[in-house]
Amino acid sequence: MNTSNVDTKGLNSKVWKAITGNGEDLMPPYPNAPLTPAQKATIQQWIEQGAANTTCTHICGCDSTNVSFSAYIAPVIQTFCIGCHSNTTSQGGVNLQGYTNVLAQVNNGKLIKTIKWQTGPGIVAMPYKGSKLSDCTISKFQSWVNAGSLNN
Numbered sequence: 001m002n003t004s005n006v007d008t009k010g011l012n013s014k015v016w017k018a019i020t021g022n023g024e025d026l027m028p029p030y031p032n033a034p035l036t037p038a039q040k041a042t043i044q045q046w047i048e049q050g051a052a053n054t055t056c057t058h059i060c061g062c063d064s065t066n067v068s069f070s071a072y073i074a075p076v077i078q079t080f081c082i083g084c085h086s087n088t089t090s091q092g093g094v095n096l097q098g099y100t101n102v103l104a105q106v107n108n109g110k111l112i113k114t115i116k117w118q119t120g121p122g123i124v125a126m127p128y129k130g131s132k133l134s135d136c137t138i139s140k141f142q143s144w145v146n147a148g149s150l151n152n
């Protein structure tokens, strides 16, 4: 794909509109299946990161498609968050144990903001006083959210 079709227009580009069917004929054309939410999320990420004509950096080296709650999201939370955010210890009033509790922090917008260190009113960088999660991990969380935050 020629990156000049997307680089200056990002999510207003013909390419993005075509794969989302937003103001352009949906691509790929019927009877082909549209791209999955996860595939669109990967392309969106690439566009958001500048639609660069790069060789594989963290997007290519990091498979953020089809991210599973049980196989990926929950274990990361178990490792980096649960010590302070469980049924027994809910620092800041936040419990991240189990899908329903995690979903609540997705729906109030705080989960992604805190791990991206988008500090602001009511948002503190997480893990608290720890190291930022890797770009790959953060992109997988974002992809899981973009695909509907499923209990998958």
Ligand code: HEC
Residues within 6 Å of the ligand: 077, 080, 081, 082, 083, 084, 085, 091, 092, 093, 094, 105, 110, 111, 114, 115, 122, 123, 124, 125, 126, 127, 128, 130, 133
């Ligand atoms: C060492 C303890 C600790 C760890 C580990 C930790 N947190 Fe927190 N978390 C806190 C504390 C303390 C607060 C309350 C911060 C405040 O309000 O000043 C908080 C608050 C939050 C909040 C509410 C919004 C906010 O910023 O106050 C969210 C969401 C959150 N944490 C998510 C996470 C996630 C996701 C992880 C893992 C990637 C994580 N936390 C790891 C201690 C921790």
